[in-house]
Amino acid sequence: MISRPYDEIKHLIENYLKKEFSLKSDLIWSKPPSAELGDISFPLFNIAKELKIKPDELGEKIISEISFPDIIEKVSLQGGFLNLAFNRSIFVTQVFQTILEQTKYGQNSTMSSERIIVEHTSSNPTGPLHIGNFRGSVLGDVLGRLFSFLGAAVNVRYYVNDLGRQIAPLVIGYFLLKETKLKIKEKGDLWLGKVYASMYTFLEIQQLKQKLDLLGWKSQDGVSLYSLDETDLKTMQDFLNNLPKENKEKDNTYKWYSKLARVQSLLIERIPEVYEKLNSLTSSRIDDLESMTNQYVKSYQEGKDKLIVEKFREVTKMALEGHVETLNLFEIYHDDFDWESDVAWSGEVQPMLDKLEDKNYLRHDGKARLLKNDTIAEELGYKTKYSISYEIPDSIIVNSEGITLYPCRDIVYHLHKLEKFNASLCYNVIAKMQQLPQLAVRLALYGLGSTDSADRIHHFDYEYVSLIGRKMAGREFDYVTPDELFVLAQEEIKTIIEERNYSEEEQQKIAQKIAASSIKYHILKMDPQKSVSFDVKKAVDPNENSGAFLQYSYARALSILSRSSKHDIDVQKILESTKKEKQIIEKQAEWELVKLMEELPSILIKGAKSLRPDSVANFTYSLASAFHKFYDACPVLKAENPELIKSRVIMVVSIIKCLESLFEVMGIKSLEKM
């Protein structure tokens, strides 16, 4: 356990109060609003009330009866607050020693008894990652790093959703193009995103046309089933307008029609080559895309048709490779990849459904099956346990075609997920949108009797990211990818570096590292629960975001050390002497910096326990900021006297260690020069 000066003092007073007054509640410490009042403060109101004494009287008693250790220099009482000031020299000597004696400052074994799975990203292999799901990647990555820094065994997994119905049109389109020997000139996942957007639109247009046919609209002869040409648009509009108002389908169909017309023209504008080429291929080669899609999905789910399996795997692997490439740019890595299709082929889905059926936890609606979420939650005490008082809606897990839906595989997957790593905890870093399906999985596990497993699985949810003024939509090929942000950020950064004397190669390297950390930091620093409207300009602006600010503080610190020999200062020697000598604090900037450095270990623990990786990011910012202030206010190598030089050199070494730990936790690369 970490012993902090703050905690020591707290325990000292607390123990006194417990012994003398048999105090029951905990003592709380806070920071005084201004430096003159001291460094640590105890509001006495609550406990004074419990002990039935006036706050000031209690304060007097504490002051007169406790003999404070040397580290406390001043004790005072002010309006019910007991304020204490540290002896800066003793405090700093102690902090420096703690920092220097650890290989990695802040690393500890708080979580060493845990084995934790972090599942993150798990994006659909239908296109590139975009900043929406990338937010999950960043959060999951840092969460994993944090747990691992605190001693937990961490296993980072990616669940590949390769079975979704939406993959089939992509696979169909991909092979239509492949047969034409078309060369792919861009990143695979981006390419697939274009194919997916096109094919899905064709499918929807077909469905719309069929729907309108049912309502009595007649499509023209010789017009493609998969596109809305001008005559289509006109006759559809007229037809829909002339439908009687009371027709229930009218409004929705009209909306659908308008949306598709818009999407079609958007895609023609954005990705003309792919869209038009695929349109003609699909029109001439495929009679009925919808039934082909269903056939493909069914066949892949069964996994018996080798050719189909190969086709799906080829496409999904291509997408996945693209995702991994993107993630690696940002120092984000996975240990294992689990394929949804493997879960389906394990043959365990049907027995699982049967079991739920036997226990009467499924509701039938035609061929469709619904999980009786509320019944399970009620009967098995889930509602009481997690104090849920509202009614949980049922979830569809098998559709009316008899096709099992995503949650079915997810349930089976989760039955085994914990075993795969012998995990004590599992965090699924998944968008908030998935709240209900995630709850359904847990409830299904309850229903299946795996209560213990269910309780160890947590949905770490984060809000979605939108672009300013619009939503991101894969089906409209409208999203911002981390890759393009990376390129933009690099360009911005290069304009700054150009003024310095770096070689082309160095420039490139530096720009890459800064771009990656800046984007990552920009996303990480925000509360996961806040929905974000993403401003590309701001994400990429080196002045706006502070990823560079952090790296700059590190580079500045290193640069001081690298110049030490020129000033005849032997850093190694100074470090060796720290155990014997007392350190000096002269200026306020130094004092603020030391106090922050002292907090680092507890910030990490708090961040991990409260599942707030963003708090680590924001702390790092404060620390870097305090260092910049120190840098400006306190010359190190040219300090007034040798003692001060020593203390400040140790300060620099300490801040470097602090930043190294924090960078490791956030997956930010440090730069020696920038």
Next chain:
RNA sequence: GGUCCCGUAGCUCAGCUGGAUAGAGCGUUUGCCUCCUAAGCAAAUGGUCGUGCGUUCGAAUCGCAUCGGGAUCGCCA
């Protein structure tokens, strides 16, 4: 309509196990490189913490109500 999340400075956000005068960055204005990297520092500007009521010695923080924004609620994941 039910459920969940969010409303803090012109903009983007910290602060929320209740604590003293609510903090950063961007923006606007002004200083600081003969001195360890100016991607920095210092200063000015800017807030009835959505609104109301309640609990409390004390509320941005807790409770209730209300308004506004977002997500989700039977066949997509």
